[in-house]
Amino acid sequence: MTNRGLITAIAAVGTAQLLKVPIHYANTGQCDMRKMIGSGGMPSAHSSGVSALAVYTATKYGLKTPVFAISTMLGIIVMYDAMNIRRHAGEIAVQVNDLDEDVERLAGEHPGIHHKRRRERLKESLGHQPREVAAGALLGAMIGFMGAITAYKK
Template structure:
């Protein structure tokens, strides 16, 4: 059985979403490298940071669906609602989860320092949690603008 790989690049909504995610993650990695002076490969796929790749993806799909199908289409409506949910979640729920992770990491470190003999057991039981889960509003806005820009470039040049 032969698989036609052209199907993978035939949907403009998928294409613009994947390109937006890749560009946002690459920018996120570069920005982290310049601001912290170190390359972290985890930034290439990790959550949190500047710009929001979630916002970039949803906004690029949102604008592309508008440009291709119009305001009245169900595809645009779904993309619009999805973008609102994702951006709200990034600045609210996921941001709070990151703050909780930071507090838990501090508590685990504090307890480990207080009782050094149980430090290894404690760190094995509770591995260090990822503190970079959500976004500040500026990161979401920059991700949205990046997504809109990529959608426009994709629409007019490809």
């Protein structure tokens, strides 16, 4: 016996990750296959997965069930985190990554022995803009609904 809700949620995450490549290409003209496995970007795979699970459970089991309540609360927490905490961490990473240039500029391009340039840059694309979360949620809702109605046919 398979867990159709889990499969539907994973399919939504995978679909969102795959869509990041052509959407990034349409916006920038650059084909970056790393978008398929990275965090951040359009649409939010996290939002897609939790929305698919919530819509699947609502359609299959009803709105008054504990399983729908749990999946909905999980979705709210995940989407809030993606839009706020993780996005702000990404914005802080941009500032930290720029510190080396700022120190060198303040020191007149000669920071001396007390400053070593960071070898690794912090990852800046951690979270999502609200529209990326909304797009992921809409994609996930559609996939969750399709997963539930196809489950009825079996």
